[in-house]
Amino acid sequence: MADNPVKTPNGAPTQRSQSYVVQWAQKSRNRMQNKRFSDSTVEDLFALFINVLVSFGHSDPQCDDEMPLLAIGDRFSTDAAFFEVGCYVLVRLDTWLFLKRPHLRERIMRAFAGEFIRLFSAALQIRNVAQLLQERMKTFAAMGHSMPDIDSWHNPLMQLLLMTECKEKPESYTFGKGPIVIGDAFEHLAIQTHVVGWVMGLLPELINMMEFGTDVIRRNSRER
Numbered sequence: 001m002a003d004n005p006v007k008t009p010n011g012a013p014t015q016r017s018q019s020y021v022v023q024w025a026q027k028s029r030n031r032m033q034n035k036r037f038s039d040s041t042v043e044d045l046f047a048l049f050i051n052v053l054v055s056f057g058h059s060d061p062q063c064d065d066e067m068p069l070l071a072i073g074d075r076f077s078t079d080a081a082f083f084e085v086g087c088y089v090l091v092r093l094d095t096w097l098f099l100k101r102p103h104l105r106e107r108i109m110r111a112f113a114g115e116f117i118r119l120f121s122a123a124l125q126i127r128n129v130a131q132l133l134q135e136r137m138k139t140f141a142a143m144g145h146s147m148p149d150i151d152s153w154h155n156p157l158m159q160l161l162l163m164t165e166c167k168e169k170p171e172s173y174t175f176g177k178g179p180i181v182i183g184d185a186f187e188h189l190a191i192q193t194h195v196v197g198w199v200m201g202l203l204p205e206l207i208n209m210m211e212f213g214t215d216v217i218r219r220n221s222r223e224r
Helices: 020-032 042-057 061-066 079-100 104-125 128-145 151-166 185-223
Strands: none
Touching: 020 042, 020 079, 020 128, 042 061, 042 079, 042 104, 042 185, 061 185, 079 104, 079 128, 079 151, 104 128, 104 185, 151 185
């Protein structure tokens, strides 16, 4: 069942309720309600990936009570923010596939990239989604190789998220050369807490689903 539209206290729709990607995720859940997980396809796994992704925009009630002016989850419930987080998670997923499912890596990543580009081209109404996706993934992958502390990957993601509040649509950006958007220390801590908390909580769940889903796809491929 689709979520009820969320509104602000004055009755206006929230950013989340207006998100094209959130609406797409809701429709995909309705479509898969009566489908057995044992019949999953790569496209179904992508739909699961997007449903996990849009959970990034859910606020932490405790955090919002303590920092009501920041409302981090609500602030980053836009399609531009979901794009940036999605690029980051795709790199983490690609790393897992490389280590654990190398025989399925090319097939799944090619399908996910194609679906991701189609979805966000429609959501953002820009023509260079493929170029931006490649740029972001290259950046995150390079940082993953050069930084032994995986948490350091979160720093460029936080910068990109802050940029989505300045501009409605993602743009090409080179770390170390582009302009830096700086929030105050309190805001930086709040965003870092939200990002790290979400990644640590939801990424393992996504990997578990992908682990089971790729086993299903591998088994179904053998049975054909």
